[in-house]
Amino acid sequence: MLSIVKGPWLQSPGCNTITIMWETSEPAESQVSYWETELVHRGLNGAPRLVEVTERSITNRGYSTIHTLTLTGLQTDTSYYYQVSSRLKNSVDTVKSDKFIVKTAVAKDTPFSFAVCSETGGAGDHAMSCKIFSTIETYRPEFLLMVGDAVRNGTQYEDWEKWFFSPGQNLFTNTPFYLCPGNHEEYSPWFYKFTANPDPGNYYTFDYGNARFVALDSPAMVSYKNGSPQQTEEFRTGSPQLAFLEEKLASTDAKWKFVFFHYPPYVSADYQVNEMRLFCPIIEKYGVDIVFNSHTIIYERSHPLRAGKVDKNAGTIYVVAGGAGAMQEWLHPKRAWHTAQSLARPHFIQVVIAGGTLELRAIDENGYPFDYIQLEK
Ligand SMILES: [Fe+2]
CATH class of the missing domain: 2.60.40.10 (Immunoglobulins)
Structure with missing residues (x-):
């Protein structure tokens, strides 16, 4: 049947x-x-x-x-x-x-909101993932960014249903998602079969309202094949992915710019990937407002950063939206210089944009905000 x-x-x-x-x-x-x-x-x-x-x-x-x-x-x-x-x-x-x-998507100057989540597979807590996705639905975002590790092992067909499509069953019928690759997606063909991302698919760009979004494939940039992280050919000057990033950030007059990828350059917890900081100058050069990362299963928001320092006027904010879990033991005993706020708490991010005003809230699984910032430009 x-x-x-x-x-x-x-x-x-x-x-x-x-x-x-x-x-x-x-x-x-x-x-x-x-x-x-x-x-x-x-x-x-x-x-x-x-x-x-x-x-x-x-x-x-x-x-x-x-x-x-x-x-x-x-x-x-x-x-x-x-x-x-x-x-x-x-x-x-x-x-x-x-x-x-x-x-359908809003016109260029119409207010909108989106949500950010991740780690339904990395955290591996099916009940929590169901709760998070259900709470996201009550906030009615226009779309959802999934910053990787949606599954436990992307090469396993069953994983996609178990960790991602089953918890998101209701939400995904009315809320489009954009998934970028995490290490748990494992470069699997299923990633491409279950998504219809803009080309080339593992990294891509799209516009929504007055904002431009660029998704990157960070596991392609840093390899753990020999046990310790090593930059790959994707990092060389002129590589297709870095050229794509620079061209898409340089060629837009969008009021807001967001980049999202899995490995976090800045987090005061385990699984920070220092190697990713090498291309932050491209992000900061073009005035990206917020970078969304994951991989570390906590919530963390940086101060505005530029050239490896706090810059309140011209910095980029790095948010680890570690999503559908909370690994308290991964937090370091003390926060780092770049950390503005950090908590190990299951959550998603809500971003609301109205013209030159941006509101960002971190919201727990019960729907209660626990962090908030407002940006104006
Ligand atoms: Fe990860």
């Missing part, structure tokens, strides 16, 4: 497009039906109720188990209902998902 075994989940939200993915138990056709609606109501039984029914659909008659369809021609900053379905070849055996809500 044909069934949907993962998803649906959302990728790459644009002002007029969005990508919808799901996985079926057997190779099957892919179809997404979607409906415009002006208002979204919840009926008494909790089910979504369509207000305006103008059905459109898109179909891929290829047969696959992992389905990727991109809706186009959508209205900016607009909610739609969608429903995915798949049909076996030469069969009437069709499976349909429930109806879910998807929203």
